[in-house]
Amino acid sequence: MIKLHFLGAIQQVTGSCYLLEIDERKLLLECGMIQGEIKPNKPVEKFFHFDPRALDAVVLSHAHIDHSGLLPALVREGYTGPVFVTLPTFDLLGVMLKDAAFLQQKDVEWENKKRLRAGKAPIDPLYDINDVEQVLKQVVPVDYGERSRLLKGVDVCFHDAGHIIGSSIVELWMSDKQQTRKLVFSGDLGNKCSPLLRDPHLIEEADVLLLESTYGDRDHRPAAGTIEEFKQVLDAAMEDQGNVFIPSFAVGRTQDLIYHLGQFYHDGKLQQQKVYLDSPMAASVNDVYLRHTELYNDDNPAFNKSINSGVGWQKWLPSLTYTRSTEESMALNTISSGAIIIAGSGMCTGGRIRHHLKHNLWHRRSHIVFVGFQARGTLGRALVDGAQRVNFMGMEFMVNAQIHTLGGFSAHAGQSQLVEWADHFKPKRPRLYLVHGELDKMLCLQKRLMEDHQWYANIPSQGEVIEL
Numbered sequence: 001m002i003k004l005h006f007l008g009a010i011q012q013v014t015g016s017c018y019l020l021e022i023d024e025r026k027l028l029l030e031c032g033m034i035q036g037e038i039k040p041n042k043p044v045e046k047f048f049h050f051d052p053r054a055l056d057a058v059v060l061s062h063a064h065i066d067h068s069g070l071l072p073a074l075v076r077e078g079y080t081g082p083v084f085v086t087l088p089t090f091d092l093l094g095v096m097l098k099d100a101a102f103l104q105q106k107d108v109e110w111e112n113k114k115r116l117r118a119g120k121a122p123i124d125p126l127y128d129i130n131d132v133e134q135v136l137k138q139v140v141p142v143d144y145g146e147r148s149r150l151l152k153g154v155d156v157c158f159h160d161a162g163h164i165i166g167s168s169i170v171e172l173w174m175s176d177k178q179q180t181r182k183l184v185f186s187g188d189l190g191n192k193c194s195p196l197l198r199d200p201h202l203i204e205e206a207d208v209l210l211l212e213s214t215y216g217d218r219d220h221r222p223a224a225g226t227i228e229e230f231k232q233v234l235d236a237a238m239e240d241q242g243n244v245f246i247p248s249f250a251v252g253r254t255q256d257l258i259y260h261l262g263q264f265y266h267d268g269k270l271q272q273q274k275v276y277l278d279s280p281m282a283a284s285v286n287d288v289y290l291r292h293t294e295l296y297n298d299d300n301p302a303f304n305k306s307i308n309s310g311v312g313w314q315k316w317l318p319s320l321t322y323t324r325s326t327e328e329s330m331a332l333n334t335i336s337s338g339a340i341i342i343a344g345s346g347m348c349t350g351g352r353i354r355h356h357l358k359h360n361l362w363h364r365r366s367h368i369v370f371v372g373f374q375a376r377g378t379l380g381r382a383l384v385d386g387a388q389r390v391n392f393m394g395m396e397f398m399v400n401a402q403i404h405t406l407g408g409f410s411a412h413a414g415q416s417q418l419v420e421w422a423d424h425f426k427p428k429r430p431r432l433y434l435v436h437g438e439l440d441k442m443l444c445l446q447k448r449l450m451e452d453h454q455w456y457a458n459i460p461s462q463g464e465v466i467e468l
């Protein structure tokens with residue numbers, strides 16, 4: 001018997017986790033963290049609804065923390081088996097899991113200071129750098145397009161999903177005593193407008209399909225309009241004699257932005273003479289992207305030539321400067337105009353962008369550009385929603401800066417792209433389950449699939465178990 005347990009990213013977009021039971025064998029597909037889930041005091045056993053020691057293998061579609069962030073906790077709780085991923089995902093995991101461990105350590109130190117004053121016993125982080133090192137030892141990198149044996153009677157094949165470098169659509173063949181069943185998991189599907197990466201690979205056959213539905217309710221604005229708007233914001237900042245600040249996610253979005261800025265430069269349209277990447281993590285991710293240029297699309301040969309020249313990203317965008325140290329980052333506050341500063345975090349919930357906002361939000365000449373989704377309750381969302389005053393870092397700030405939202409740079413497929421990709425499963429439609437999306441988005445996608453293709457999409461509930 002083959003069973004699938006829907007454990008995470010069910011009617012929401014974070015915490016991806018699916019458990020497969022093939023007779024007595026157990027395979028975990030994704031081991032993601034729910035955003036904001038790590039609270040210093042939460043017991044580790046609350047994160048897993050299964051025994052990590054009983055697992056035989058783990059497969060990950062890509063390195064984003066909401067798909068990979070609990071792996072070190074899984075290892076700490078006794079998982080000793082292999083973790084199958086693509087090679088670029090392995091490289092990214094090294095950067096991202098170490099960063100996650102570091103952030104937790106800082107949170108716990110802060111919490112323990114308070115506990116000490118209150119006479120309470122100190123607590124440990126959910127995991128630390130040693131657990132991350134152990135995960136990396138257990139990783140087994142697999143090439144795209146290569147069917148590999150995971151366990152007796154279970155094979156995997158990764159295909160490019162075009163979402164971030166190394167991201168994959170996962171094909172799984174599973175045999176129990178009676179039959180072989182094939183499951184396809186879309187992972188996070190990329191936006192076809194991605195300037196760097198290829199379109200998601202097409203697959204035609206499956207018994208069961210798990211389809212992401214992050215943007216199940218809408219299509220993105222065409223990329224050309226967004227790029228033009230971006231250009232206009234940069235020009236307006238020059239006219240106002242101010243700087244441009246871009247809160248950005250380290251993986252994917254930052255590299256896309258550098259691509260577009262480089263294109264402006266090559267077209268002779270970039271007035272700003274300095275672009276600062278003020279994020280050590282994004283700089284490390286840039287290095288990972290440089291190691292896998294064979295995975296880029298062929299849309300812009302000039303870019304591919306630059307990036308393969310051995311010089312790095314500066315060959316494409318000569319004004320790009322990495323500010324790795326805190327001192328270099330702080331020195332940026334003395335520049336009053338003509339600079340573009342890209343810094344994390346993407347939703348302004350932490351990171352260096354908060355320091356830049358602290359120094360610049362109250363200036364009318366400053367332009368803040370949001371290029372990604374801003375979740376409710378974050379500083380980024382408050383600014384996007386037009387707050388006149390905001391509180392952070394223990395202070396109140398007046399918002400005089402000009403706030404811009406660019407919607408077309410998404411790293412996810414829009415509704416039509418999801419439907420089009422799924423429509424390649426012909427002539428026999430697999431049983432379809434929507435995952436990784438909020439319920440209202442899923443309902444829109446469900447309706448569209450039924451109207452266009454008379455195809456019923458199931459919406460599983462948390463903890464639901466199906467037989468394949």
Ligand SMILES: [Zn+2]
Pocket residue numbers: 062064163188
């Ligand atoms: Zn992702």
